[in-house]
Amino acid sequence: MFVQTWIKYLPVLKIVLKRSVTGDQTLTMNASDFQRAAGGRKIKFSFSITLPNGRLQTMNNPPPIARELVEVLQQDDMTRQLIRQHDFEFTLSNSLQLVIKNVSPPVAETADSDTAETTAK
Numbered sequence: 001m002f003v004q005t006w007i008k009y010l011p012v013l014k015i016v017l018k019r020s021v022t023g024d025q026t027l028t029m030n031a032s033d034f035q036r037a038a039g040g041r042k043i044k045f046s047f048s049i050t051l052p053n054g055r056l057q058t059m060n061n062p063p064p065i066a067r068e069l070v071e072v073l074q075q076d077d078m079t080r081q082l083i084r085q086h087d088f089e090f091t092l093s094n095s096l097q098l099v100i101k102n103v104s105p106p107v108a109e110t111a112d113s114d115t116a117e118t119t120a121k
Contacts, residue, residue, distance in 0.1 A: 001038065006068055006071075014078055016100055017082050017088070018082065020088065021086055022102075024100070024101045025100045027100070028098075031095075044063065047062055050103065051087065053084055054074065054080060054083040054084035086102050087103045
């Protein structure tokens with residue numbers, strides 16, 4: 001139902017995903033695109049999902065709009081690589097603002113790199 005709409009936004013989503021690696025990003029989308037895709041049915045557009053390692057992770061069954069976003073992201077080569085390398089949280093509000101947050105755990109320096117620095121000096 002929403003696949004074509006997400007495909008329309010895919011070029012912009014790629015840019016926003018790249019930027020979200022360094023900080024939270026917000027994308028405001030056109031309500032008429034989603035209302036048209038819903039076919040006149042009253043649908044709750046808001047959702048919040050997390051994609052650890054590129055896989056959908058939620059407590060309950062996500063709405064079709066969220067599942068189809070993940071489907072489109074997984075089908076594109078570039079976005080598939082990004083969502084596998086980082087953990088992202090996608091939140092869509094009823095005002096159709098998509099917030100993308102990189103929730104990947106911070107990379108801790110390992111003891112091996114500290115040891116390598118000490119022996120190099």
